[in-house]
Amino acid sequence: ETKIGSLLESVSSQYGGWAFITDSKGNTLTSQGIEESEIRKLAPSPGEIKETSRFDNGTLLITIRSEKTGWLYTAGIPKQALMEKANKIKYMTWTLSAAASLAGLIIGLLLAYRNSAPINRLLNAFKEQNGLDTANMKNEYDFLAGNISNLIVSNKLLQTELNSQIPLLRDAFIKRLLAGEFNSPQELEAVASQIGFGLDGRSGYASIIKISGYGGIDSKEIIEELSVARLIVKQTLNEIDADLHMTDLGSDKITILFSSEHEPGSGWKDAIETKLARLVESIYANYRISVTVAMGGLYRTLSEINRSFDEAAQAMDYAVYLDEKGTVWFQDTMRETTVYYY
Numbered sequence: 001e002t003k004i005g006s007l008l009e010s011v012s013s014q015y016g017g018w019a020f021i022t023d024s025k026g027n028t029l030t031s032q033g034i035e036e037s038e039i040r041k042l043a044p045s046p047g048e049i050k051e052t053s054r055f056d057n058g059t060l061l062i063t064i065r066s067e068k069t070g071w072l073y074t075a076g077i078p079k080q081a082l083m084e085k086a087n088k089i090k091y092m093t094w095t096l097s098a099a100a101s102l103a104g105l106i107i108g109l110l111l112a113y114r115n116s117a118p119i120n121r122l123l124n125a126f127k128e129q130n131g132l133d134t135a136n137m138k139n140e141y142d143f144l145a146g147n148i149s150n151l152i153v154s155n156k157l158l159q160t161e162l163n164s165q166i167p168l169l170r171d172a173f174i175k176r177l178l179a180g181e182f183n184s185p186q187e188l189e190a191v192a193s194q195i196g197f198g199l200d201g202r203s204g205y206a207s208i209i210k211i212s213g214y215g216g217i218d219s220k221e222i223i224e225e226l227s228v229a230r231l232i233v234k235q236t237l238n239e240i241d242a243d244l245h246m247t248d249l250g251s252d253k254i255t256i257l258f259s260s261e262h263e264p265g266s267g268w269k270d271a272i273e274t275k276l277a278r279l280v281e282s283i284y285a286n287y288r289i290s291v292t293v294a295m296g297g298l299y300r301t302l303s304e305i306n307r308s309f310d311e312a313a314q315a316m317d318y319a320v321y322l323d324e325k326g327t328v329w330f331q332d333t334m335r336e337t338t339v340y341y342y
Helices: 002-015 036-042 079-130 140-179 185-195 220-240 266-287 302-322
Strands: 018-022 028-032 052-056 059-065 072-078 203-211 245-249 253-260 291-299 327-329
Touching (some): 002 028, 028 036, 059 079, 072 079, 079 140, 140 185, 140 245, 140 302, 185 302, 203 220, 203 266, 203 302, 220 245, 220 266, 253 302, 266 291, 266 327, 302 327
Antiparallel strands (some): 018 028, 052 059, 059 072, 203 253, 203 291, 245 253
């Protein structure tokens, strides 16, 4: 009895419960932490075989009967003792969960502030720029979306307007090139890059085409006819070579820039003459428009186009004076002189 009782002692000492063993006739063999009177109330009848595990008044009752000896082992452990470690785990879990939630909330607030700060700055920028009162604003995102949409629409309209102005800007740029109005290569390159002018790094010739057959430009009808004639010449040139840059020079002249990525040779000069010959023949055969063509000297940079244009103008004066037909090159009109050109 003492030996068996020592084995049951941990039930009462560790868990604060009790345990007892009865034989097959219901006699108590040993007990720990429980009185005999209580045993009689809990012990089942001798013939009842019962193995249970249930709660009764806050106590877990465990009953097991041995098949070999017929002894009935009964133990009672308070629910509080059983839940002590579970409660520790529960409290620890709640504590960790609360700490993690608090840390997550703080991190979320910091991230929200970091992400909302640029939006607030954007809102303030719109307020300062447009002078809007957003005190009664219900939805900042709708406000931002509306203003950004307006900006996009305005930007597209501005871009469309600028694109429509590019041909005019290029025409003005060519006129400035011909007049030599650029003060520095840096200014020239900046303007050329802005309008996408594609002659940078190329060599070529400046050319002047004069519409013949009009003695004087002294009436509205003649000016209108010359405008139509210039349009026809430019359309025909575009059909022959779409990469040419050209601009009007007065009422009866057109200036053309022939350019090449490489140093022009004699073969390229022949190709230019062939194109100009096609132009002269085409517009005369289709529209009975006669033209005189003058070519300047070779330019190797954009800043030299002015010189080539001046040479083409001199060649044009020579061709008109002598009533030359076809294409007149400046180098063919040069004469020995003591005058130096700078």
